[in-house]
Amino acid sequence: xxxxxxxxxxxxxxxxxxxxxxxxxxxxxxxxxxxxxxxxxxxxxxxxxxxxxxxxxxxxxxxxxxxxxxxxxxxxxxxxxxxxxxxxxxxxxxxxxxxxxxxxxxxxxxxxxxxxxxxxxxxxxxxxxxxxxxxxxxxxxxxxxxxxxxxxxxxxxxxxxxxxxxxxxxxxxxxxxxxxxxxxxxxxxxxxxxxxxxxxxxxxxxxxxxxxxxxxxxxxxxxxxxxxxxx
Amino acid sequence: xxxxxxxxxxxxxxxxxxxxxxxxxxxxxxxxxxxxxxxxxxxxxxxxxxxxxxxxxxxxxxxxxxxxxxxxxxxxxxxxxxxxxxxxxxxxxxxxxxxxxxxxxxxxxxxxxxxxxxxxxxxxxxxxxxxxxxxxxxxxxxxxxxxxxxxxxxxxxxxxxxxxxxxxxxxxxxxxxxxx
Numbered sequence: 001x002x003x004x005x006x007x008x009x010x011x012x013x014x015x016x017x018x019x020x021x022x023x024x025x026x027x028x029x030x031x032x033x034x035x036x037x038x039x040x041x042x043x044x045x046x047x048x049x050x051x052x053x054x055x056x057x058x059x060x061x062x063x064x065x066x067x068x069x070x071x072x073x074x075x076x077x078x079x080x081x082x083x084x085x086x087x088x089x090x091x092x093x094x095x096x097x098x099x100x101x102x103x104x105x106x107x108x109x110x111x112x113x114x115x116x117x118x119x120x121x122x123x124x125x126x127x128x129x130x131x132x133x134x135x136x137x138x139x140x141x142x143x144x145x146x147x148x149x150x151x152x153x154x155x156x157x158x159x160x161x162x163x164x165x166x167x168x169x170x171x172x173x174x175x176x177x178x179x180x181x182x183x184x185x186x187x188x189x190x191x192x193x194x195x196x197x198x199x200x201x202x203x204x205x206x207x208x209x210x211x212x213x214x215x216x217x218x219x220x221x222x223x224x225x226x227x228x229x230x231x
Numbered sequence: 232x233x234x235x236x237x238x239x240x241x242x243x244x245x246x247x248x249x250x251x252x253x254x255x256x257x258x259x260x261x262x263x264x265x266x267x268x269x270x271x272x273x274x275x276x277x278x279x280x281x282x283x284x285x286x287x288x289x290x291x292x293x294x295x296x297x298x299x300x301x302x303x304x305x306x307x308x309x310x311x312x313x314x315x316x317x318x319x320x321x322x323x324x325x326x327x328x329x330x331x332x333x334x335x336x337x338x339x340x341x342x343x344x345x346x347x348x349x350x351x352x353x354x355x356x357x358x359x360x361x362x363x364x365x366x367x368x369x370x371x372x373x374x375x376x377x378x379x380x381x382x383x384x385x386x387x388x389x390x391x392x393x394x395x396x397x398x399x400x401x402x403x404x405x406x407x408x409x410x411x
Binding site for chain 2: 140143144145146147148149169171172173174175199206207
């Protein structure tokens with residue numbers, strides 16, 4: 001069952017508290033103890049992502065889905081994600097933690113930026129209870145050819161568990177060691193998973209390969225596997 | 232990336248972007264102050280090692296690409312047309328595949344005829360040395376081996392501003408030759 005609700009009301013019910021500014025998000029409810037906060041990329045939510053969220057709910061994972069450009073009326077551009085209020089997302093994470101469920105955050109592309117900034121605002125004890133799955137994160141302040149890349153400031157991430165999930169067929173792949181080192185320097189515990197024979201956003205490609213089509217059907221399983229091993 | 236995503240604002244944003252963007256002929260070429268190029272050492276599909284030094288005296292179009300990258304595939308035919316158009320002139324085209332198994336590269340090459348060298352970078356050493364963060368990325372080097380233009384993204388290399396930039400570099404070389 002899919003329920004469209006105003007985020008502030010729902011989170012207040014779930015968390016039993018009052019939150020001043022939560023983003024508008026969608027809920028795929030389930031009875032299990034696991035809660036997945038899914039933050040779509042700057043391109044918004046693709047149909048395949050909605051389907052995967054529904055399947056995860058059928059498998060016992062409650063999913064809160066945030067389409068940040070839609071929620072904040074921002075253009076579907078990477079830079080828009082940098083404008084998402086970290087305080088709102090931090091309140092959202094707090095509401096999730098207050099639910100008493102096991103919380104995993106799954107952020108795609110540039111959505112990594114507001115998620116990490118929000119995580120940095122939590123106290124270390126609460127931060128350590130979250131696992132963050134970053135699907136091909138884009139954390140660059142600038143990345144121009146012939147020059148060293150600069151990373152955006154996200155704040156300290158001590159005790160945060162991060163798993164980078166990177167499709168192999170990406171220009172980002174050669175630069176993964178630098179990204180792991182950057183996040184580690186911020187205090188996070190970082191692990192890396194490479195998805196072979198896949199491209200970034202494989203679930204929404206105009207001309208997907210047969211393998212990408214197959215993996216899109218299994219997107220819920222892929223995420224579930226990373227949730228279960230990210231502790 | 233070539234992706235399809237739903238969204239209420241997509242078409243409005245595309246329309247605004249098209250309205251605000253420079254014309255396609257501008258191609259987004261980034262003119263740079265002449266700077267020494269990083270080293271390049273890569274083998275082609277036949278196993279022969281190429282370096283930039285052996286192309287000194289020619290304008291070089293150095294393209295970083297991958298077979299899984301739609302804009303990379305799209306611009307390849309225009310690079311081949313450019314090669315044919317410039318036959319006999321001091322222009323070298325080098326296409327360096329970034330971090331792919333040779334079988335994947337060969338699979339793509341089997342689909343079209345290219346007359347310029349395809350270089351391999353299986354360990355990403357050249358990609359990292361040139362600090363390439365997006366594909367395709369293309370560098371135009373003058374006859375002295377200095378970087379003069381950079382383009383992130385695809386282009387039609389046999390027309391528009393891309394061709395003008397190449398002609399400009401060839402013209403510089405010609406002028407220098409005549410002065411000598």
